[in-house]
Amino acid sequence: MYGRIASFSILLFALQHVIRLIYSLGYHLHYYQHYPGPCYQVESIEFGSGNFFTLPDGTTFITSGLSMNILSRSYQSHYSRNNISGAIYCMNLRTQVPVVSRLAIKVSEDTSFRQDKFRPHGISVWPNYDTGIRHHVVYVVNHPPKEADRIEKFVYDPEENLLRHVKTFTSSKLRVVYDVLAIGEDSFYATNFLYEQQSWFTMLLELFSLMPWSNVVLYSESGGYRTVVTGLTSATGIVMSHCGMFVYVLMCLSSEIRVYKRQEDDSLILQQYYPLHTHPDGAVLDPVTGDLFVGAHPILHQFLRHLDKPWQHKASSQVLHIRVTNGNITSVTELLFDEGDLISGSSAAVVFEKKLLVGSFIDKLVICDVNVPI
Amino acid sequence: MIGGAVKVGIAAIIVYKIAEFLLRPGADADVHFKKHYPGECRQVKGIDFGSEDLEVTKDGLAFITSGLWFPGAPKGFTDMITNNNAKGSIFLYDFNKPDLGARKLKLIPSKHFDPEIFHPHGISLLEDEANGEHLLYVVSHRKGKDDAVEKFRYSPKTNELIHVNSFAGDELHITNDLAVISEDKFYITNMMYFKNPYLSIIENLLALHVGSLVFFNGTGFTTAITGMRGPNGVSLSRDRKNLYVNLPFTGSMKVFDIKADYSLTEIQSLLLYTGADNLHVSQSGDALYTGAHPVLSKIMEHISDPSQKAPSSVLKLPLNNGKVDTEKITELFYDHGELISGSSVAAVHNNQLLIGSVIHKLVICDANIKL
Numbered sequence: 001m002y003g004r005i006a007s008f009s010i011l012l013f014a015l016q017h018v019i020r021l022i023y024s025l026g027y028h029l030h031y032y033q034h035y036p037g038p039c040y041q042v043e044s045i046e047f048g049s050g051n052f053f054t055l056p057d058g059t060t061f062i063t064s065g066l067s068m069n070i071l072s073r074s075y076q077s078h079y080s081r082n083n084i085s086g087a088i089y090c091m092n093l094r095t096q097v098p099v100v101s102r103l104a105i106k107v108s109e110d111t112s113f114r115q116d117k118f119r120p121h122g123i124s125v126w127p128n129y130d131t132g133i134r135h136h137v138v139y140v141v142n143h144p145p146k147e148a149d150r151i152e153k154f155v156y157d158p159e160e161n162l163l164r165h166v167k168t169f170t171s172s173k174l175r176v177v178y179d180v181l182a183i184g185e186d187s188f189y190a191t192n193f194l195y196e197q198q199s200w201f202t203m204l205l206e207l208f209s210l211m212p213w214s215n216v217v218l219y220s221e222s223g224g225y226r227t228v229v230t231g232l233t234s235a236t237g238i239v240m241s242h243c244g245m246f247v248y249v250l251m252c253l254s255s256e257i258r259v260y261k262r263q264e265d266d267s268l269i270l271q272q273y274y275p276l277h278t279h280p281d282g283a284v285l286d287p288v289t290g291d292l293f294v295g296a297h298p299i300l301h302q303f304l305r306h307l308d309k310p311w312q313h314k315a316s317s318q319v320l321h322i323r324v325t326n327g328n329i330t331s332v333t334e335l336l337f338d339e340g341d342l343i344s345g346s347s348a349a350v351v352f353e354k355k356l357l358v359g360s361f362i363d364k365l366v367i368c369d370v371n372v373p374i
Numbered sequence: 375m376i377g378g379a380v381k382v383g384i385a386a387i388i389v390y391k392i393a394e395f396l397l398r399p400g401a402d403a404d405v406h407f408k409k410h411y412p413g414e415c416r417q418v419k420g421i422d423f424g425s426e427d428l429e430v431t432k433d434g435l436a437f438i439t440s441g442l443w444f445p446g447a448p449k450g451f452t453d454m455i456t457n458n459n460a461k462g463s464i465f466l467y468d469f470n471k472p473d474l475g476a477r478k479l480k481l482i483p484s485k486h487f488d489p490e491i492f493h494p495h496g497i498s499l500l501e502d503e504a505n506g507e508h509l510l511y512v513v514s515h516r517k518g519k520d521d522a523v524e525k526f527r528y529s530p531k532t533n534e535l536i537h538v539n540s541f542a543g544d545e546l547h548i549t550n551d552l553a554v555i556s557e558d559k560f561y562i563t564n565m566m567y568f569k570n571p572y573l574s575i576i577e578n579l580l581a582l583h584v585g586s587l588v589f590f591n592g593t594g595f596t597t598a599i600t601g602m603r604g605p606n607g608v609s610l611s612r613d614r615k616n617l618y619v620n621l622p623f624t625g626s627m628k629v630f631d632i633k634a635d636y637s638l639t640e641i642q643s644l645l646l647y648t649g650a651d652n653l654h655v656s657q658s659g660d661a662l663y664t665g666a667h668p669v670l671s672k673i674m675e676h677i678s679d680p681s682q683k684a685p686s687s688v689l690k691l692p693l694n695n696g697k698v699d700t701e702k703i704t705e706l707f708y709d710h711g712e713l714i715s716g717s718s719v720a721a722v723h724n725n726q727l728l729i730g731s732v733i734h735k736l737v738i739c740d741a742n743i744k745l
Contacts, residue, residue, distance in 0.1 A: 012388075033705070034705045
């Protein structure tokens with residue numbers, strides 16, 4: 001009899017888990033489109049603008065041509081069919097009509113870095129304003145096909161408009177990496193979206209079983225790799241406040257953003273968690289106000305279908321403006337909602353001088369005038 | 375015996391959990407909506423007890439009904455009105471003189487009009503472009519008597535509303551809004567059928583489709599459309615060729631063609647996914663604006679207890695050949711209820727958005743985006 005009770009309880013548990021998952025897919029959700037002003041798609045970006053980083057002078061680095069090992073075969077064939085390649089673009093948001101320019105990548109001879117296997121995702125810049133020449137350090141998450149995820153370090157050469165590849169960071173502590181956050185020339189945090197990285201099946205199982213194996217890892221020259229936050233589910237974007245005191249982590253499937261206080265030894269203590277009730281992908285720090293702009297997937301089932309066949313299914317896009325005061329999140333406003341016609345699968349956003357830049361996983365890059373109060 | 379008890383226990387837990395889920399209060403039904411505004415928004419001074427419906431003239435004069443009461447109103451609602459001595463009244467807001475705020479208009483009664491039992495709901499306007507002596511038709515729930523449509527003439531020199539006529543009839547049950555097509559000819563919605571409080575509870579519980587749309591031709595009422603579930607706001611297109619009715623309980627809206635004999639043919643039925651209340655056509659006639667209740671249970675709670683906030687939303691419904699272009703519907707405004715609770719109507723004049731509510735404030739927004 002106890003066996004029957006036990007098996008019935010397990011059945012109920014599985015049932016309620018499935019119901020919760022179906023609910024989070026958002027079939028019942030309906031939103032209305034609205035924009036902060038007139039919008040247009042940026043020419044020359046066709047296949048993604050997954051993540052970006054904006055410096056106080058408006059210089060923005062954008063990753064494009066994203067792919068991950070967890071994605072389906074039809075996604076990969078879409079990728080190769082369209083001759084998509086991983087690339088990093090640069091854009092100055094200060095100009096009246098910003099243009100993107102693709103940055104060439106220069107590699108040293110004895111490197112394992114392969115241009116044709118470059119699939120850039122999260123990006124973070126450690127600005128270097130010494131000697132007047134902006135040789136910023138650029139960290140990028142890379143998902144080379146059928147290999148382990150890694151972090152690439154580049155140095156930006158503004159005169160020759162290229163990125164010089166310097167180092168590749170690999171470790172068994174880097175699992176399915178999503179985003180990176182530079183905290184020094186040679187140190188960074190990185191989010192592991194999932195722990196499983198080998199088989200497509202185990203990755204999806206971990207994702208949908210909501211196993212809390214996602215985490216945040218710290219790398220420093222002195223300490224190597226160290227896990228600083230554990231027990232997360234589907235951690236995606238990670239950004240830091242100007243003062244370096246607060247680290248913000250987005251969690252996609254769990255629909256929330258967490259604020260951590262950074263300690264002396266770079267460990268992170270949870271300060272606040274704020275439910276967003278949407279699925280946030282990437283956050284970009286406003287270089288002027290310190291607020292956050294987030295690209296999110298409001299209707300998850302649409303985004304999952306889009307990830308399977310991007311040419312067939314559009315996905316609703318949403319941009320949130322998260323106001324922060326002293327590391328405390330005070331309010332959330334929706335800056336843009338599009339049903340996927342202008343941009344599908346928004347994954348990052350930033351506002352600079354009344355211009356909103358919206359990036360997507362594998363779709364376009366959009367710029368809108370911001371005529372609403374910010 | 376223990377086995378039987380355990381089975382009953384498990385069954386009880388399952389039933390409890392299901393009931394808890396189904397009967398949950400609307401407390402979290404609006405959590406995934408985020409606020410957004412078209413520009414700087416602020417409450418208009420002078421209105422504290424509702425601005426349920428309004429109409430704006432070409433020159434920017436907005437006539438607003440306030441102090442709503444209706445038969446069957448919950449105790450918390452009526453308490454708020456009586457405790458604050460909020461009489462049924464009509465306010466004027468001039469877009470060109472915003473500093474004056476909203477001013478209560480003096481009502482000059484006639485033989486058949488008693489201002490003490492006047493409780494205005496929907497309003498419709500016939501503009502007098504020559505002299506500014508606009509004709510206002512207002513739905514009134516007369517306490518102790520039947521609902522009626524009160525006709526007033528606006529006197530711009532004295533800022534008064536002079537009562538002209540009252541229209542009542544057996545065809546009017548629990549009315550809501552009206553749309554005037556020409557002098558003394560209008561369409562009016564019966565949002566509920568039963569006036570008896572117990573029967574109206576049943577009517578709501580069973581969601582009976584006994585609401586209707588009635589037409590007054592100058593002398594008498596005729597029923598134009600029957601079998602509707604809670605028709606609420608009604609509006610006409612600028613060219614008087616189409617009629618629009620909001621059905622908040624079903625989250626939908628219906629569009630009709632108006633024939634020469636004033637009969638109606640339904641040409642479009644669309645889902646709005648929200649509880650749209652009243653409608654207002656744009657100045658050029660190219661769109662409708664509507665104040666909506668995103669979560670019905672929240673507006674119900676707000677009406678039972680006005681201290682409970684209810685979210686507000688304003689939608690713009692672009693029109694194409696009389697029909698609503700569903701692909702181009704946008705949301706102009708969303709507030710969680712702090713600035714304005716229970717938005718019921720919205721109108722645009724010179725790129726400013728005026729938003730009214732059932733029993734809360736009146737809000738005006740300056741907008742730099744195209745409204």
